[in-house]
Amino acid sequence: MALRGLARARALYEGRDQRARELKAEGRKVVGYLCYFAPPEILEAAGLVPYRIRGDVRHPVTRADEYVEPYGCPFVRNTFDLAVTGRYDFLDGLVMSHACDSVQRMYGIWTHYKPLAFSHMVNVPHTVTEASERFYRRELGFFRERVEQLAGRPISDEALHESIACYNRTRELTRELYALRKSDPPRLSGAEMLEVLIAGTGLPAAEFEDLLREVLAEVRARAAAPGVKRARLLFYGCINDDVSLIRLVEECSARVVMDDTCIGARGMAGTVPDGADPMGGFVQYYFRGFQCPRTYRGTDLSRFDYVVEAAREYGAQGVILYILSFCDPHKFDLVEVRRHLEQAGLASLVLEDDYTLANVESMRTRIQAFVEMLS
């Protein structure tokens, strides 16, 4: 029997690229993209299959060392190692964006050693000004043109609106699912939630929408669990595309009820404004509004208010700050976000990782101590 709901999400999470490979076998072109600065809506509007490039924490990096230095983002290095060892051979194209130094620099190395028939970099300014918004908008225009070339057909405004609407629905449904974690205990665990989201990153939006509807129905129908009190946490930080860490936190008598990470809530907040000017909507959503620390947003700590508000809304008592080694943007913000959380009365715990989860046991001890302190 075909799997449904959470079971299907888990299967898709585990067989990460299975659906994309199937679609490719059906003759569709699959384009891998890293970071949201290259809006997947544009790829879909051209009939392409966007596939968010992920790492694999269980995959040991071996070959990448022949081409790129060790002191850089371990996540990006891991994705490149997967490419070099053939895991991404099903991709017809590669789209990266100037998110941070690591991604930007990896683009040159990746396209040199593992060239694809189609590759493109979306450039992204570091400051939010009218000039930089105009620049990003022009970048999106160039991106659209390149995508049209790859697809061999123009992107109609209609297709773009449809794609935007579909992505917006997935975001809305995701937020509905998140809201089911406000209750105590939450109706859905942090690990389950992340599985669904990661599953979605490998699917066309319409299929993700179906999956979300199934999951919502399933979770809504769940009987309320007995109300065991556990510490409620918000998970903040670098990209997290594996559920092990959230599972670990949840094994330590805590519940991850909310997050601020880019596959999670950070990428699901709000909707792309759609109207006469879809490109303007992308600028608003993916550039002006998207809270990635790679963008300079002034020096006022109130820029982290949204994290505090999310913690309050979801009844989180503490925050896990998850940081990957050599991630400059997050490592600068770390000091400030911590201070801001502290001022708001929210305790935090920093977990640094090199994208191998090698220190799970020491992490466990520290998480346990943190959870104990909170309760």
Next chain:
Amino acid sequence: MTELRRATKSLDTVRRAREMLGSYYKRAERRREGAPLAWCMAGVPSEVLQAFDLSCEWPENFGTVCAARGVAAELCERAEGEGYSQDLCSYVRNSIGYVSRLLELGQVPPEAPRGGLGTATMLLGSGALCDPRIKWFQSLSSQYLPLPVFHIDPMSPPHDSHVDDPRIEAHYKEILSETLHEQVAFLERTLGRPMDTERLRAALGNAQETIALLWEIQSLRRAVPCPMGSEDFFTGGVVPLLFMLGERDAVEYFRCLRDEVRDRVARGVGVIPDERFRLLWMGIPPWYNLGFFNSLGELGAVFPAETSYYVGAPVEIDLSDPLEALVDRTWKRAVWITRWGAEVIPENLSPSGFSQPGTRLIRQWVHDYRLDGAVMHRTRSCRAVSWGQIHIKNQLEEEGIPSLIFESDMADPRSWADTIIMGQIQGFLEAIAAGRRERARAS
């Protein structure tokens, strides 16, 4: 750790740098109490600052000075204690440690070299070159010195952009022009005075001369024996190039340096008496141990070329609208770099006068400079400059040239493991010598 030492300079001009570059080294004397002073990052065009007659300090340069004077480790440690990861750029950590000490003492810490940094009234950053540059002043301002911050935000074309396409050119020039105009507007607002356009024009004219002189010096360094090594470039070339581009002092200094190098070439005088290995230097130098280059000199190695702070070929510009001339210069240089292969130097568009050479150019250097090998400094806390070394190593291998990559840091001397590094260097030089003997036998 054995001794860290300062470089012994080979050239007279470099030895006289402090006296010749008075406008930089004597700036402490010119500080006026309460007068505006900007802390700036390399990447902010110094010509524009001159056009405002604005006093400046460069925390990056301060990082190198603190490193050379042996106080950087303590300052870095202090920043780490305040939550700034050891992964972060050591120039950044050094400046954060310094500011934190300053606030604690209420005055310039006594250990600060050169009387510390002048009291800043604004912070001028740049989004070009690396991520830390866009976050550094955010940290300084939000955590320590609540000062106005302005960042220029130039964007660089990726290596595979069609830089000959007029639309691409317009795209990159537009944001550069807009961001520079915003900077001018910010300075006009903050300082309450207009920019002196004449002065900007003069500064850009001076910068053109400087760039041409450096280009000539770099070409002269091809001579055998090599008339000028990396130690002289790093001790005597970086300050006038990065922080004084556009000043008359810098032009005169580089002219004098060019004359001296030219004279050495004519007379066949080299940096070291017995030149056995001609090596390319790649990466930021260990500022706390520039004497390292002399140690290599004692082993017969000389560095006629380096990739950092590379100036490249001069370009023609029309100075009638000086701000647009700066845009044009910046774009043309980026195009030049991109054409030589910019896959590992993605930040090739910076309004300051330096960048890094493209991959194919480095391959070309093997022949131009008669290189025997390359030594690459992998700086743990700076990814922006050290990412790409393995790629260049791979490329040089195709030219039959071996490379050594060793690890340490530019300003944090705690990373320097002298015995290990010197052992690696010796092994590397021996391997080059053995390869040479092998080839001689075979032919």
